Amino acid sequence: MSRSLPTLGFGTYKLEDPEDCVENVKRALDAGYRHVDTAQVYENEEYVGDAIAESDVPREDIFLATKIDTENLAYEDVLESVEVSREKLGVDTIDLLYVHWPIGEYDAEDTLGAFDDLVQNGTIDRIGLSNFRVDQLEEAQAILEAPIFAHQVECHPLLPQERLAGFAEDNDHHLVAYSPIARGEVTGIPEINDIAGKHNATATQVALAWLINRGIHPTPKASGAHIEENYRALDIVDDLSESDMAKINGLEQEKRLIDPESAPWNEPPVAE
Numbered sequence: 676m677s678r679s680l681p682t683l684g685f686g687t688y689k690l691e692d693p694e695d696c697v698e699n700v701k702r703a704l705d706a707g708y709r710h711v712d713t714a715q716v717y718e719n720e721e722y723v724g725d726a727i728a729e730s731d732v733p734r735e736d737i738f739l740a741t742k743i744d745t746e747n748l749a750y751e752d753v754l755e756s757v758e759v760s761r762e763k764l765g766v767d768t769i770d771l772l773y774v775h776w777p778i779g780e781y782d783a784e785d786t787l788g789a790f791d792d793l794v795q796n797g798t799i800d801r802i803g804l805s806n807f808r809v810d811q812l813e814e815a816q817a818i819l820e821a822p823i824f825a826h827q828v829e830c831h832p833l834l835p836q837e838r839l840a841g842f843a844e845d846n847d848h849h850l851v852a853y854s855p856i857a858r859g860e861v862t863g864i865p866e867i868n869d870i871a872g873k874h875n876a877t878a879t880q881v882a883l884a885w886l887i888n889r890g891i892h893p894t895p896k897a898s899g900a901h902i903e904e905n906y907r908a909l910d911i912v913d914d915l916s917e918s919d920m921a922k923i924n925g926l927e928q929e930k931r932l933i934d935p936e937s938a939p940w941n942e943p944p945v946a947e
Contacts, residue, residue, distance in 0.1 A: 680771075680825065680849050681738055682887055683909060684710035684894035685902070688853070693722045699898045700726035704737070706906045712827075712851075712894045714742035714775055715760055724765035739764065740771035740825075742805060745779025752780065753789035757798060773803035773827060777811050778937050787818045794821045803827060803851075809842055810944045816846070827851040830891060832861055832882055832923050833930040840889060855893035856882050856905075858932055866926060870919045876911050883908035884915055885923050 685703040690696040696719045700711060704726070713723045720741060727737060741764065747756035761769055772793065774786060793799045801824035804815060816823060826843055830836045830852035843850040861867050861882040871881045879895070883905060886893045895905045934941070 679738075680851075680892055681708070681710040682892060683708065683883065683906065684712050684738075684740075684851070684892060686853060686894040686896035687711065687713045687719055687723055688717055688896050690719050690722070690896070690898070691717070693725075695898070696722035697726040697729065699902065701730050702899075703897075703902050703906075704730045704732045706903045708902075708906060709736055710738040710740070710892070710894065712740045712853075713764075714773075715744040715747065715756060716742070716775065720760050720763040724763055728765055734766065738770045739766060740773065740803065741769060742773040742775035742803075742827075745776050745781065748774065748780040748786045749782070750785040750789045753786060754793070757793060761798065768797060769799045771801045771803045771825060772799040773805045773825070774807075776806045776937075777804070777939055783811075783814055783818055787815055791820045801825070806939060808939045808944060809838060811939060812842060812846075823848045825849040825851050825892075827853055827894075829854045829931060829933050830886065830893075831855050831857040832864065832867060832885060832926055833857050833928060834932075835924065835929075840891060844890065850891045852886050852891050852893045854932055855886055855895050857930070860930070860932075864926065866922050870915070870922065873919075874911050874914050876908075877904060879905060880908040880911055881915070881919075881923075884912045885920060887912050888915055888920060 685708040690699055700723055713720050741760050743753055790802050802821050803825040805827040825848055828836055828839055840850050856879045862878040867878045867881050871878045883893050897905050
């Protein structure tokens with residue numbers, strides 16, 4: 676069953692304690708989130724699955740995404756590891772499966788061939804890519820039979836990702852933002868705080884609403900009351916004016932927070 680991608684997602688990075696993960700995912704679902712994002716490397720797929728099973732929200736209402744670890748990207752490893760993920764998550768079909776990073780065991784033909792096969796046999800519903808360069812996205816498009824549904828990258832007011840956002844719009848896939856509040860650094864940006872004050876909102880809500888207004892799907896990780904606080908960003912999306920958006924778009928500082936040496940953007944582009 677194909678499900679659309681909800682506007683705002685709930686990230687689960689660093690939710691490694693079983694009770695903490697289950698509690699916070701259930702709280703997010705109770706708050707209204709319907710997109711839950713996890714990954715093999717987070718080591719919490721089982722707890723995310725437990726939370727979904729225990730929640731009052733029906734499984735068919737939840738859009739569930741996970742990601743294949745860089746060590747599991749060879750063809751057979753993709754097929755075997757996704758079965759482990761599916762068992763841990765306790766679902767028949769994974770709504771969205773990402774290549775977490777195009778590094779490690781990633782081979783475009785083999786890895787993406789496995790993803791296509793998983794769509795064909797119904798193990799996954801949609802294909803996602805994460806942390807790809809534009810040339811790698813173009814390469815993937817040429818290889819895949821199924822369409823790219825989503826591309827997930829670090830994206831926030833200090834890293835607006837205009838080129839990837841434009842590529843997503845031009846190529847009809849979703850751009851999904853991880854670290855959408857720059858690991859809390861948006862609270863120290865005066866321009867965002869000014870806008871927040873005007874709308875009786877928080878800086879994090881403004882940052883999330885700014886992304887949503889750009890057609891980007893943020894997946895903030897949170898715990899406790901911050902879960903509901905982030906979700907209320909949806910209440911101010913329509914309140915942000917063109918001048919509010921322009922003020923954030925015009926921030927002069929730019930900062931990438933997740934920048935491993937092996938990241939694709941630190942390597943030369945694929946040769947034509």
